[in-house]
Amino acid sequence: MISNLPDKPSQPGRSAGYRGVLETYRPLLNIPAHTLTITLLEGNTPLIPMPRLGQELGECDLFVKFEGLNPTGSFKDRGMTVAIGEAAGAGARAVICASTGNTAASAAAYAARAGLRSIVLIPQGKVAAGKLAGAMAYGAQIVQVLGSFDDALNLVVEITRSHPIALVNSLNPYRLEGQKTAAFEICDVLGSAPELLCLPVGNAGNISAYWMGFQEYHQLKRTGLPQILGVQAAGAAPLVLGHPVDKPETVATAIRIGRPARGEQALLAAEQSGGEIIAVTDEEILEMQRRLAIEGVWVEPASAAGLAGLAAQVRAGRRAVRGQRVVAICTGHGLKDPEIIAQRAAAPVAIPVEMKALEAVILPKEGEK
Ligand code: F0G
Numbered sequence: 411m412i413s414n415l416p417d418k419p420s421q422p423g424r425s426a427g428y429r430g431v432l433e434t435y436r437p438l439l440n441i442p443a444h445t446l447t448i449t450l451l452e453g454n455t456p457l458i459p460m461p462r463l464g465q466e467l468g469e470c471d472l473f474v475k476f477e478g479l480n481p482t483g484s485f486k487d488r489g490m491t492v493a494i495g496e497a498a499g500a501g502a503r504a505v506i507c508a509s510t511g512n513t514a515a516s517a518a519a520y521a522a523r524a525g526l527r528s529i530v531l532i533p534q535g536k537v538a539a540g541k542l543a544g545a546m547a548y549g550a551q552i553v554q555v556l557g558s559f560d561d562a563l564n565l566v567v568e569i570t571r572s573h574p575i576a577l578v579n580s581l582n583p584y585r586l587e588g589q590k591t592a593a594f595e596i597c598d599v600l601g602s603a604p605e606l607l608c609l610p611v612g613n614a615g616n617i618s619a620y621w622m623g624f625q626e627y628h629q630l631k632r633t634g635l636p637q638i639l640g641v642q643a644a645g646a647a648p649l650v651l652g653h654p655v656d657k658p659e660t661v662a663t664a665i666r667i668g669r670p671a672r673g674e675q676a677l678l679a680a681e682q683s684g685g686e687i688i689a690v691t692d693e694e695i696l697e698m699q700r701r702l703a704i705e706g707v708w709v710e711p712a713s714a715a716g717l718a719g720l721a722a723q724v725r726a727g728r729r730a731v732r733g734q735r736v737v738a739i740c741t742g743h744g745l746k747d748p749e750i751i752a753q754r755a756a757a758p759v760a761i762p763v764e765m766k767a768l769e770a771v772i773l774p775k776e777g778e779k
Pocket of ligand 1: 664
């Protein structure tokens, strides 16, 4: 018998009684009564303390909410459990979305669980391998559009106007209802909202959902409100530039979006919270991805953008975070995009099955420590 295990895991998400975001927070979600519970026990992701990185970033009390630990590897599962549950309850037979990859994998998984057909439209050639494989594994019909994410989104919006296929992009309000539960969880774990929340911004649903969640929880429980720092990639930063970007480009393919569907709402969220939306370069994103990995948290590039933005602001003397509680949302797992690492890391050395060869490659050379 193992005696040093705690009686109760500190994260209810890992315990037998946990029932997913919909059942945990149903009274607080603005959803129709017909919404079914289609769950993979998403949510309740860990809020990981990052003392070393927090110190380095400006002596703040830093936590990473690791949303990559959701069932399909991204935060999308929170909104998808609700959107698919609603669609299934309303009698839908098929769902559709446009996606840079994570929404596709999540929609496919929850549709499969609900016994619905799923169709996902992806932009040409820019979807990370782990996401595409996920959508395939869960059985989606995948259609590659010879255009951008924004083009694909236009197509799915159009087709759902005239055909009985449910749209599960974050234009669907139930997606946001599910995603706002992440704000509730943060307040539940910390006891109140943090001073600052930073996160990546693509189609701008998630930042809108967080702000909605924090506001609603504050009304209910006086948990306070965070400033929100939304971060786009410099090559795909319509909300920073103030105009759409026709050919968005970034290594963070998840947020390679030029016309965010909820752009206005995102700008309002940032402004009302006293925060802002800024842009960071691909180099800054990849540097933060590396930095997080050294802490044992491997996220996909887009997921490092929030913290990269914070680091850039502190470096430029535009923000002081000393003594503040800061939560960074890391939206997707590093396994989603293995190629980005393989492209930049040296290939592993190969040796014959000989001790001398192993010694030669791993032991310090003569004169070295
Ligand atoms: N991070 C990751 C890993 C994402 O996949 C996305 C969006 C975002 C951040 C941005 O969230 O769009 O709500 O502002 N991915 C969508 C998709 C576009 O299709 O998977 P947002």
